[in-house]
Amino acid sequence: MSRIAKLALADGTVFEGEAFGAEGEVFGEVVFNTSMTGYQEILTDPSYCGQIVTMTYPQIGNYGVNSEDVESGGIKARGFIVREYCRRPSNYRSDRSLDELLTEQGVIGIEGLDTRALVRRLRVEGAMTGVLSTTDLDNASLIEKAKSSPELSGIDYVKEVMPSESNDWASGLDELGRGLQEFPSDKSQAEPHVVAIDYGMKWNIPRHLRESGCRVTVMPGNSSAEDILKLNPDGVFLSNGPGDPRPLNYAVETIRGLLGQTPVFGICLGHQLLGLACGADIFKLKFGHRGANQPVLNRESGQVEITSQNHGFALVADSMPEDVEVTHLNLNDDTVAGIRHRKHNAFSVQYHPEASAGPHDSHYLFHQFKSMLNT
Known part of the structure; x- marks a missing residue:
């Protein structure tokens, strides 16, 4: 019926x-x-x-x-x-x-x-x-x-989806489940250590970090720079997450405390938060980018990547400070799709290189991040 x-x-x-x-x-x-x-x-x-x-x-x-x-x-x-x-x-x-x-x-x-x-x-x-x-x-x-009913803008949705405590992530792309467990003391301890700040992270992201040969510790999105640096990470990853990045002052302050201390790589919301931490502005897109077929220009290589995207906000291109370079552009509307800090080891993209289901054009970014790690 x-x-x-x-x-x-x-x-x-x-x-x-x-x-x-x-x-x-x-x-x-x-x-x-x-x-x-x-x-x-x-x-x-x-x-x-x-x-x-x-x-x-x-x-x-x-x-x-x-x-x-x-x-x-x-x-x-x-x-x-x-x-x-x-x-x-x-x-x-x-x-x-x-x-x-x-x-x-x-x-x-x-x-x-x-x-x-x-x-x-x-x-x-x-x-x-x-x-x-x-x-x-x-x-x-x-x-x-x-x-x-309230609009999405101005609300902190990250607090609804981020984890309440830190965990180690064990599983790669060929292993099922979330894979949260204690690491053995042999091979994994010799791998570069990445702290993934979880603002609402898709599980395929830490799987890719593990697949690229990194040991991964997941920490809640409201973790302080001091607590993160206590773990002596070789690099820090900033995850995706929901909603408007502008209310997330705690996350922006943490990222500012990490810049120059350790390599940083951000995806989606993490990209927006890195931009805010560097001094850029954010605006709300009319209807956002959500789908697995978004063309992005890599301005360094000149190649076009087909990407998976899911976001309703974007960095304002004209607001970039001098020490931040725009590395990628969305070819549908010329919005900022990637940035890199000129002085610190920090970069980010607005799209999802780990996408599943989705295109695989941008998997190289995980290896690019690994090459930057303090090992």
């Missing part, structure tokens, strides 16, 4: 569709992702905390879900919007359906609405707050809730 669900946007637009997953009502910033695959990784990416995700690819759920293709301990997106949900998944790796996963984790899904019309509205008007509900189906009530 079908269940009705409705999505109301803050501009007064209402979309009706059929519910799958959990019952209930949620609000969040409504955004869209243009990837054709990787919906399980998208849902479990902590960078989507506070957001309701729309997939532009029309059929979602056709290969089911499994226990391996996850980027965190559970779904972090607040809601999920698709054109057509596949109720009969077919893949040898699937162990349950997307509907079962959403139901287990209390996340509402909606299908059957015109996602092309929704995405067009978000592109024209910009990403905006919305309410997704299976319980309140009154249009006027939902619109009022959408208008009165």
Whole structure:
């Protein structure tokens, strides 16, 4: 038996569709992702905390879900919007359906609405707050809730998704699970030691750091520079994470305390925070970059990399201080996609070189980071 669900946007637009997953009502910033695959990784990416995700690819759920293709301990997106949900998944790796996963984790899904019309509205008007509900189906009530719900800007969502304590990360790309455990005292202790500051880190990032031959300690996003440097790291990694970087003064102060003390590499939110720590400004993109097909120009090599991206904010190019160089540009809109400090061993990119599912053009960045480490 079908269940009705409705999505109301803050501009007064209402979309009706059929519910799958959990019952209930949620609000969040409504955004869209243009990837054709990787919906399980998208849902479990902590960078989507506070957001309701729309997939532009029309059929979602056709290969089911499994226990391996996850980027965190559970779904972090607040809601999920698709054109057509596949109720009969077919893949040898699937162990349950997307509907079962959403139901287990209390996340509402909606299908059957015109996602092309929704995405067009978000592109024209910009990403905006919305309410997704299976319980309140009154249009006027939902619109009022959408208008009165808080916007994503100015809220610290990192505190909702970062870990509460430090851990060592043991697993590489060919090993399953999160891999948090104590390291043995032999080979791993001889490997360069990287502290990964977790602002909502995708699990595939420490897997890549391990794969490149580094020992990895994960520390919470609110760790101080003093506590990090006590571990004598050979380098520090700044992770991705959700929302607006501007409220994260504690993270910016930590990064300022690390510059010049140890090599630093940042991805996504970590890139934005490095830019803020260096003195650059941030602005909110109209509808963000979310998808696995974003072209980026490497200004040093002249090569174009196809990249996976997920962010709603960007560094202001004209605000870069003299000691910061722009190394990469997003070719869709010329926004800053990479920076490097001219005096300190510190660089960052706005995209995800570790992407899974996604292109592999930018894996070299992990090896570039390793070559900078204090070993």
